[in-house]
Amino acid sequence: MTPPAAGPGGTVSGGTATAVDWAALTVTDVADWLGAVSLVAGALLSLAAAVGVLRFPDTLSRMHAATKPQVLGVLLLLLGLVLRLRTLSDLGMVALVGVFQLATAPVAAQMIGRAAYRTGRFDPGLLDADELADR
Amino acid sequence: MTRPEPDATPTQGMRSRLGRRRDRVLAVGWLVVAWNLFWGDFSWANLLGGLLVAAVVVVFFPLPPVTFDGRLRLRGLLVFTVRFVGELIRASLHVARIAVQPGYVPRSAIVAVRLRVPTDLNLALTAEVLSLVPGTLIVETDRQAAVLYVHVLDVHGPADLVAARRQVRIVERRIVAAVGSNAELRQVLSVPVDKELS
CATH class of the missing domain: 1.20.5 (Single alpha-helices involved in coiled-coils or other helix-helix interfaces)
Incomplete structure (x- = not known):
């Protein structure tokens, strides 16, 4: 990884600069910042997913936390990685990880949800309606 | 084979x-x-x-043959992708919010929704996408009858159940508009989403 190039007007990424020199802002700087934001956002979403898995009342609700924020968190982390690494071979690998994440997370959640329902490991008191029970 | x-x-x-x-x-x-x-x-x-x-x-490891007799529509694919990304973000923020909200216990429900296009591919794609978009997760599928049993998180009343059913129908329509055949698209569009019974 190459450090962001300093423009002719001075360094942007220097910690001492108080005002941002917009003329010296390069594409790599922007990519670095966007990458950093994506990494932090992805980490926060993954944390929220972990909290959800811990706090939600039953298995079925927990699987919601394990699919949505978790998948978006991983995708944001991957996006952040791509923006920081900026190489083509890494991009291919990251794209594959993303595709498999999107394809497998719902399947895993469904298998666990189905097993939880069939073995009765859910709280009927928390369900407003259960149309599967009438089947 | x-x-x-x-x-x-x-x-x-x-x-x-x-x-x-x-x-x-x-x-x-x-x-x-x-x-x-x-x-x-x-x-x-x-x-x-x-x-x-x-x-x-x-x-x-041969897989059971999945027949694809639809066609790819660029417009449908674009609409689907944009809406999917938007809803994935919305769903993630929603679940993340109620996960960290102190003292909040979400109520939920399981609703049955019959799909209008009963092919394996449509069933699989709809189930897959539904697990990633707002408030829904597949608990059980009935392949013969093309019925999805959907777990809905954070239900506040009957209106949310209606909204969840609608959501399933809309997702199915978007998928068919992206990859379905002409006949399937007509089948989906023939019944307006709002006026349907379960």
Whole structure:
């Protein structure tokens, strides 16, 4: 990884600069910042997913936390990685990880949800309606 | 594996055999590309290794044939992708918010929704997407009747159940508009989403 190039007007990424020199802002700087934001956002979403898995009342609700924020968190982390690494071979690998994440997370959640329902490991008191029970 | 349908006419049998061969070629091609991406670069060694692995996978782990007789629509695909990304973000923020909200216990419900296009591919894609978009997760599927049993998180009243049913229908319509055949699209559009019974 190459450090962001300093423009002719001075360094942007220097910690001492108080005002941002917009003329010296390069594409790599922007990519670095966007990458950093994506990494932090992805980490926060993954944390929220972990909290959800811990706090939600039953298995079925927990699987919601394990699919949505978790998948978006991983995708944001991957996006952040791509923006920081900026190489083509890494991009291919990251794209594959993303595709498999999107394809497998719902399947895993469904298998666990189905097993939880069939073995009765859910709280009927928390369900407003259960149309599967009438089947 | 190449057992023809009992009542198939010769042209139909030939077409389905061609279709199966096309499916297999597509599977091998995708596996070879994936193998090369895993190794990080395209080279002759990776190409040969990928072909070998793909052949082993296709021969020893055959999948039940999934018939794809739809067509790809660019407009439908674009609409689907944009809405999917938007809803994935919305759903993630929603679930993340109620996960960290102190002292909040979300209520939920399981609703049954019958799909209008009962093909395996549509059932699988709709189920897959529903698990990633707002508030829904598949608990059980009935392949014969094309019914999805959907777990809805954070229900506040009957209105949320209606909204969840609507959501399932809308997702199905978007998928069919992106990859379905013309007949399937007509089938989906013939019934307005709002005026439907379960």
